[in-house]
Amino acid sequence: MIRTQIQLPEGVHLRLKRVARQREWSLAEAIRRAAEEFLDRHPSPEESIEAWHLPQPRDMGTRPMSAAEIKRLAQVPEAEERFRRERTATTNEES
Numbered sequence: 001m002i003r004t005q006i007q008l009p010e011g012v013h014l015r016l017k018r019v020a021r022q023r024e025w026s027l028a029e030a031i032r033r034a035a036e037e038f039l040d041r042h043p044s045p046e047e048s049i050e051a052w053h054l055p056q057p058r059d060m061g062t063r064p065m066s067a068a069e070i071k072r073l074a075q076v077p078e079a080e081e082r083f084r085r086e087r088t089a090t091t092n093e094e095s
Contacts, residue, residue, distance in 0.1 A: 006031075 008016070020030035065073075 016030050016034070017027055019025075020027050023030070025033075
């Protein structure tokens with residue numbers, strides 16, 4: 001092992017000490033474990049076994065829809081449209 005010195009913000013130091021005490025570890029052990037976990041979550045490109053690739057699309061069970069069905073589903077209900085117009089009118093009056 002290599003011995004080193006680090007500077008920590010007081011809050012981080014206190015939190016690490018608390019975790020170490022709860023798990024009956026030394027402060028050094030808590031820092032080692034935190035560093036190892038960080039490195040496991042953020043590997044360097046050289047450490048990556050293979051490059052990430054975009055997943056292949058899979059069948060989500062979609063069904064063909066007619067143009068009329070798409071239009072019907074895309075339309076906003078009348079009451080909601082009326083509310084939007086009234087709200088826009090009120091906002092414009094206030095400006």
